[in-house]
Amino acid sequence: MAKVTVWNEYRHERENESAKEIYPDGIHAKLADVLSDYGHDVQTATLDEPDHGLTEEVLDETEVLVWWGHLAHDEVEDEIVSRVKQRVLDGMGFVPLHSSHESKPFKALMGTSGTLRWRETGEKERLWFVEPGHPIADGLDEHVEVPEAEMYGEPFGVPEPDRLVFTSWFEGGEVFRSGCCYHRGTGKIFYFRPGHETFPVYHQSKIQQVIHNAVEWAKPVDTPPSRAETEFIGEPLEPFE
Ligand code: ZN
Numbered sequence: 001m002a003k004v005t006v007w008n009e010y011r012h013e014r015e016n017e018s019a020k021e022i023y024p025d026g027i028h029a030k031l032a033d034v035l036s037d038y039g040h041d042v043q044t045a046t047l048d049e050p051d052h053g054l055t056e057e058v059l060d061e062t063e064v065l066v067w068w069g070h071l072a073h074d075e076v077e078d079e080i081v082s083r084v085k086q087r088v089l090d091g092m093g094f095v096p097l098h099s100s101h102e103s104k105p106f107k108a109l110m111g112t113s114g115t116l117r118w119r120e121t122g123e124k125e126r127l128w129f130v131e132p133g134h135p136i137a138d139g140l141d142e143h144v145e146v147p148e149a150e151m152y153g154e155p156f157g158v159p160e161p162d163r164l165v166f167t168s169w170f171e172g173g174e175v176f177r178s179g180c181c182y183h184r185g186t187g188k189i190f191y192f193r194p195g196h197e198t199f200p201v202y203h204q205s206k207i208q209q210v211i212h213n214a215v216e217w218a219k220p221v222d223t224p225p226s227r228a229e230t231e232f233i234g235e236p237l238e239p240f241e
């Protein structure tokens with residue numbers, strides 16, 4: 001189990017009737033309930049709070065940060081983006097969901113555009129596990145279906161993932177790398193594609209299971225502090241003559 005903070009920009013669910021109907025208290029509240037039911041210690045944070053809810057104190061209590069943003073990526077202050085990025089380099093897990101492919105922290109950690117092809121028609125998506133035995137696929141069958149999804153297609157502007165756990169197929173014919181693992185510094189990142197504010201994707205138990213598995217995978221492991229982000233003089237192990 002992990003200490004999790006679920007961050008949400010929380011705009012669609014206050015402004016759009018169908019989003020409000022599916023997520024009456026916000027996507028963050030739904031995800032927090034789901035992860036609490038799995039036994040995690042969960043808090044939430046939203047864009048309009050001071051420091052977007054991500055103070056140093058909150059991050060001190062965060063082992064994994066789950067992120068959902070879409071309309072307001074540009075409103076996230078660069079200072080908070082740097083703070084999140086540094087925490088990931090120092091070992092905090094980061095799980096950006098769906099439209100967070102273009103969020104500032106994800107782009108800062110990837111160094112790429114995060115752009116993709118998209119279409120919002122409510123078509124079927126089938127996610128295939130392409131890394132059998134990966135912990136993020138624990139407890140699941142060989143594929144997961146989302147009956148109504150927003151399509152995301154390639155090309156996806158991200159670096160080659162360290163591990164690709166899912167590839168999605170869409171009814172309209174496209175494919176997409178929809179579950180991507182990365183390591184940055186000592187932190188682990190899992191980008192997971194499913195979501196969208198007007199489809200009840202986070203009400204699906206198998207999608208919930210993947211997010212739980214991702215939190216378990218991304219949480220920091222108990223190892224001695226890393227010096228990967230520190231510059232220091234290397235003393236030779238063998239004396240020079
Ligand atoms: Zn969407």
